[in-house]
Amino acid sequence: MNKKGDEILFEQIIFIVLNLVFFLLLLAFVFNSASGAFVTEQFYAKEIALLIDTAEPGTMISLDITDAYNIAKNNNLDIQNIINIENSDVIVKLGGSRAYVFRFFNDVKIEKTIRPPSLETDDKTFLDLFIKEKS
Amino acid sequence: MKTNKVILNKKVYLSKRANLLSIWWFAILALIGTAIVIATAVFYSSHIDVRKAESEILANNIAKCLNVQIVENEKFLDSFDIFKECRLNKEVFEKGSVYFISIIATKQTGNTGESGPYKFGNNALEIDCKIKKEAKSAEKYPDCTQKLAEVYTMKGDRILLTILAVSNNDGRDVSGGKDE
Numbered sequence: 586m587n588k589k590g591d592e593i594l595f596e597q598i599i600f601i602v603l604n605l606v607f608f609l610l611l612l613a614f615v616f617n618s619a620s621g622a623f624v625t626e627q628f629y630a631k632e633i634a635l636l637i638d639t640a641e642p643g644t645m646i647s648l649d650i651t652d653a654y655n656i657a658k659n660n661n662l663d664i665q666n667i668i669n670i671e672n673s674d675v676i677v678k679l680g681g682s683r684a685y686v687f688r689f690f691n692d693v694k695i696e697k698t699i700r701p702p703s704l705e706t707d708d709k710t711f712l713d714l715f716i717k718e719k720s
Numbered sequence: 721m722k723t724n725k726v727i728l729n730k731k732v733y734l735s736k737r738a739n740l741l742s743i744w745w746f747a748i749l750a751l752i753g754t755a756i757v758i759a760t761a762v763f764y765s766s767h768i769d770v771r772k773a774e775s776e777i778l779a780n781n782i783a784k785c786l787n788v789q790i791v792e793n794e795k796f797l798d799s800f801d802i803f804k805e806c807r808l809n810k811e812v813f814e815k816g817s818v819y820f821i822s823i824i825a826t827k828q829t830g831n832t833g834e835s836g837p838y839k840f841g842n843n844a845l846e847i848d849c850k851i852k853k854e855a856k857s858a859e860k861y862p863d864c865t866q867k868l869a870e871v872y873t874m875k876g877d878r879i880l881l882t883i884l885a886v887s888n889n890d891g892r893d894v895s896g897g898k899d900e
Contacts (some may be wrong), residue, residue: 614756614760618763631768673811692803
């Protein structure tokens with residue numbers, strides 16, 4: 586048998602496998618970062634706070650939060666607790682141990698409902714905010 | 721003869737070929753990997769800055785509210801509680817606040833004169849605002865919106881309102897949060 590030829594073939598196979606593994610790892614890292622919770626938490630917290638700041642009492646806001654729902658579902662979080670509004674703070678928690686908090690200045694009372702995906706919502710998740718006058 | 725040449729070339733190839741798994745190859749992989757990891761991390765940890773939008777909303781809310789109070793209710797800042805009438809959360813404007821409002825009212829008809837400035841929130845942000853205006857690059861400084869609004873009272877007086885709204889609200893990352 587050609588021992589030198591076998592060595593070259595083996596080396597080339599190792600080379601291709603190592604390259605594949607390297608680029609797959611890089612792809613996995615990029616996709617993982619792209620679907621990460623941090624940017625989505627920040628995005629929704631700020632969007633909700635700005636919507637509340639512009640809203641007048643009596644306003645009903647429905648926001649599509651399907652992206653946030655999908656991330657929370659992957660992290661096994663309770664869907665009803667991914668977005669909370671407490672003491673002028675919007676708290677969005679989609680990851681494991683941390684949450685993103687953003688403050689709003691409009692002094693209103695807010696009633697929050699999260700509608701999970703269903704036929705009625707066209708398989709989307711919605712956050713409903715009912716802005717009321719503070720009593 | 722030809723066969724001998726081929727064998728010779730093969731021998732030369734086998735002896736002089738470049739080593740595929742060389743240190744240089746691993747160095748190139750490390751370089752590409754590091755560049756992609758840094759670029760991705762920078763892109764996806766990017767900060768969403770809404771301070772300008774927030775200062776504009778605050779200035780608009782104040783302008784709308786003052787218009788109603790001055791025109792419809794014939795009240796001005798020294799005779800009404802801006803937090804209550806303009807639906808602003810007083811706690812948010814207290815010590816260590818990330819917001820600031822300044823209002824100057826200039827009467828332009830009859831007995832002309834200026835009242836104010838009426839200031840609410842964190843006064844330090846007003847100075848930061850001036851610094852940002854003069855500086856070429858001051859990303860960490862708050863965003864400011866100045867709004868001029870002309871209001872006509874029932875008596876026919878024309879009042880020019882100069883409203884400065886400042887926001888340095890950047891949000892925060894907290895460990896914990898509510899419920900798992």
